[in-house]
Amino acid sequence: MTSPAPLIPVPRVTVIVVAAGSGQRLGAPAPKAFVGIDEHTILRHALRGVFAGPPAQVVVVAPRERAGDALTDAREAAHQAGPGRADLVTVVAGGTTRQESVSAGLAAVWPDVRFVLVHDAARALTPPEVFARVITALESGHDAVLPVLPVIDTIKRVADDAVIEAVDRASLAAAQTPQGFARAVLDAAYAEASTDHTDDAALVQAAGVAVATVAGDDRSFKITTPADLERARLLVAAAGADAATVSARVSPDPLPAPPVLPRVGMGTDVHAFGGEGALWLAGLEWPGEPALHGHSDGDAVAHAIVDAVLAAAGLGDIGTHFGTDQPEYAGAHAAAFLARTRDLVTSAGFAIGNVSVQVQANRPRFAARRGEAEAVLTAALGAPVTVSATTTDGLGFTGAGEGIAAFAVALVVPAV
Ligand code: CTP
Numbered sequence: 160m161t162s163p164a165p166l167i168p169v170p171r172v173t174v175i176v177v178a179a180g181s182g183q184r185l186g187a188p189a190p191k192a193f194v195g196i197d198e199h200t201i202l203r204h205a206l207r208g209v210f211a212g213p214p215a216q217v218v219v220v221a222p223r224e225r226a227g228d229a230l231t232d233a234r235e236a237a238h239q240a241g242p243g244r245a246d247l248v249t250v251v252a253g254g255t256t257r258q259e260s261v262s263a264g265l266a267a268v269w270p271d272v273r274f275v276l277v278h279d280a281a282r283a284l285t286p287p288e289v290f291a292r293v294i295t296a297l298e299s300g301h302d303a304v305l306p307v308l309p310v311i312d313t314i315k316r317v318a319d320d321a322v323i324e325a326v327d328r329a330s331l332a333a334a335q336t337p338q339g340f341a342r343a344v345l346d347a348a349y350a351e352a353s354t355d356h357t358d359d360a361a362l363v364q365a366a367g368v369a370v371a372t373v374a375g376d377d378r379s380f381k382i383t384t385p386a387d388l389e390r391a392r393l394l395v396a397a398a399g400a401d402a403a404t405v406s407a408r409v410s411p412d413p414l415p416a417p418p419v420l421p422r423v424g425m426g427t428d429v430h431a432f433g434g435e436g437a438l439w440l441a442g443l444e445w446p447g448e449p450a451l452h453g454h455s456d457g458d459a460v461a462h463a464i465v466d467a468v469l470a471a472a473g474l475g476d477i478g479t480h481f482g483t484d485q486p487e488y489a490g491a492h493a494a495a496f497l498a499r500t501r502d503l504v505t506s507a508g509f510a511i512g513n514v515s516v517q518v519q520a521n522r523p524r525f526a527a528r529r530g531e532a533e534a535v536l537t538a539a540l541g542a543p544v545t546v547s548a549t550t551t552d553g554l555g556f557t558g559a560g561e562g563i564a565a566f567a568v569a570l571v572v573p574a575v
C-alpha cells in the first residue's frame with residue numbers, strides 16, 4: 160500500500176467506486192463502466208462527481224483486464240479536479256459479484272481512513288452534493304448512511320399476473336449510492352458476511368447496524384438498460400453534465416461550461432367522434448357534445464400535450480408510458496395524464512417551461528371556455544398551458560366533422 164504525496168492532507172474518507180461489472184443488461188460490447196456517455200466513459204463521468212465532492216482516497220474496482228483503462232480515467236478525472244488529487248487514486252481488480260468487488264476495494268483502503276463510501280460507477284451522474292450529504296451524516300455520528308429517493312410510482316404486490324394488494328408507497332424508498340459507513344463497521348460486516356446482498360446497506364443491516372437515510376438525487380439513477388444510457392446521454396448533452404460543469408469550475412485551466420439550452424418537443428393527436436358518453440376535451444367535460452373514441456377518454460388535446468412534453472425531455476411518447484397495457488389509464492381524464500407526465504419529466508431532471516396547444520375542430524366552440532380549459536390543464540401539468548382553436552374551412556376530416564385534431568409544442572429546461 161503506498162502513501163499519498165503530502166501535497167494535500169491524508170483524507171479521512173475513502174470512496175470505493177465499483178466498476179467491475181460486465182453490464183449484461185446494457186448489452187454493450189465493452190464492460191459497462193467503459194461504455195461512452197459522450198466522449199467520456201461512464202466511469203469517467205462517475206469519477207468527476209467523486210472528485211468534485213469532498214477530498215477522499217479513491218479506490219476504483221475494475222475488471223482485471225481493464226485496470227489500465229480505469230487508471231487512465233481516474234488520473235484524468237483527478238487531474239481535472241486539482242493538483243495532488245491523482246496521488247489519491249488506487250485501482251484494484253474486482254470479483255465475480257458486486258460484493259466481492261467491494262471487498263477487493265476495502266482491502267485497498269488506507270489505514271487512517273475513518274469513513275468509507277461505496278459508490279456504483281453505473282450511477283455516473285451523481286452530483287457531488289450527495290457525497291457531501293453522506294459524509295456530513297457520518298460525521299454527525301451515524302454508522303451507516305443510505306441516500307434514498309421517495310417512490311413516485313404506485314406500487315402493487317403481484318403474483319401470477321394478478322394484483323394481490325396495493326403497497327403504501329409512503330413507507331417505501333429507492334436506495335441509491337454512495338452509501339457511507341464508519342470504516343470499522345463496514346470492515347466487520349464484510350468479514351462476517353456469509354450470504355450475498357444486493358447492496359452494502361443491506362449487508363451492514365444484516366449485521367445488526369442501524370442505517371440512517373439522507374436525500375438522494377434524481378441524477379443518481381443507475382445506468383442499467385440501453386434506455387438508461389440514452390437518458391444519461393440526453394442529460395449530458397442537454398445540461399453539459401452537472402459534474403462536468405463543477406469540475407470545469409475547479410479546474411486550473413477551466414474550459415467554458417457548455418450553455419444550458421432549453422429543449423422543444425411537439426405532439427399531435429387525433430380522435431374520431433363515436434365514443435360512449437360525454438365529450439371530454441382539454442380537461443373539460445362538454446355536456447351535449449358528441450364523445451370521442453379512445454382507450455382513455457379520447458382527450459386529443461391532453462394527449463398531444465403529453466407527447467410534446469415527453470418528446471422535449473427525450474422520454475419517448477405517450478405509448479411508452481401510458482400504453483393500452485396500463486389499465487389504470489382506461490377512461491382516465493387529462494389530469495391523470497398530465498400529472499404523471501410532469502412527474503416523469505421532473506424525475507428526468509427537467510422543468511417544464513410552457514405548452515401551447517391548438518385544437519382543429521368544428522365543435523365544440525372553445526371561445527367561451529378557453530380560460531377554463533387553460534386553468535385546468537395548467538393546474539394539472541404544473542406549467543402554463545395556452546389553448547387556441549381553429550376550424551379548417553370545411554376541409555379534411557375535422558372540416559367534415561368526423562373527428563378532432565390537436566397539435567402541441569412544449570418547452571422544457573434542464574434543471575442544472
Ligand atoms: N459491479 C462490480 N463487480 C461485479 C458486479 C457489479 O464492481 N462483479 C459494479 C458495477 O460495475 C456497477 C455496480 O456494481 O457499477 C452496480 O451493478 P450493476 O448495475 O448490476 O452492473 P453490472 O453488474 O455490470 O450490470 P448487469 O447486472 O446488467 O450485468
Ligand code: MG
Nearest residue numbers: 180181182257
Ligand atoms: Mg449486476
